[in-house]
Amino acid sequence: MSYTGPVLVVTMVDDPTADLVINELHGRGVPVVRLDSGDFPATLSVAAKITEEGVGGTLVTPTRTADLSHVRSLYYRRPSGFAFPHLDERDARFAVTQARYGLGGVLAALPGCLYVNHPHRIGDAEFKPSGLAAAVASGFRVPPTLITSDPVAAKSFVEEHGLAIYKPLSTPLYRVDGVSCTVKVEEVTADQLDERLAGTAHLFSRRWARSPMCG
Known part of the structure; x- marks a missing residue:
């Protein structure tokens, strides 16, 4: 790890949490390069080389230049998505994929860099079944859970556990009449479940009462 290089902060422009972290780093005299990967390639550029020493080269924002071989840490927060509005749909899909695996791959492979957290691990954590299995393996108690597209299995599970x-398995952008909406986490009964469940995967878990706080 380099203790003289900058900390890269990867996030969108409007991120108050990242602002607090950056202010603290500045107060400690730590150099910071803030960037939004969604600005690539309009106002963010990269020229990365892969040699026997690993990843090197430069990453350039409108106000900073980072030596990719001497990044001490990368704080991965909430960058905006890649966008290529000047391209047609087919070419834009291609460009987004190349940007994701190109710039994203470089940022995920910085030598000696301390990641908070590594973007690949963040991606792994998005999968609820994997997270629940990891929790069980680590000794945590988790409620009985079912992931299914089978209405019969879902009804049987709900009837068994009362x-x-x-819970939605993920939280993608969900719009109704152009308005952003949230899929609720809520209690269900067996009579609410029908053949529509067969359309995709769903997660059900037994509802546990919250334990009273101690102390």
Whole structure:
């Protein structure tokens, strides 16, 4: 790890949490390069080389230049998505994919860099079944859980456990009449479940009462 190079902060422009971290780093005399990967390639550029020493080269923002071989840490927060509005849909899909695996791959392979957190691990954590399995393996108690597209299995699970809740397996952008909406985590009963469940995967878990706080 380099203790003289900058900390890269990868996030969108409007991120108050990142602002606090950057202010603290500045107060400690730590150099910071803030960037939004969604600015690539309009106002963010990269020229990365892969040699026997690993990844090197430069990453350039409108106000900073980072030596990729001497980044001490990368704080990965909430960057905006890649966008190529000047391209047609087919070419834009291609460009987004190349940017994701190109710039994204470089940022994920910085030599000796301390990641908070590594973007690949963040991606792994997005999968609820994997997270629940890891929690069980680590000794945590988790409620009985079912992931299914089978209405019969879902009804049987809810009837067995009495109190059950539905959770979305992910939280993508969900719009109704152009308005952003949230898919609720809420209690369900067996009579609410029908053949529409067969359309995709769903997660159900037994509802546990919260334990009273101690102390």
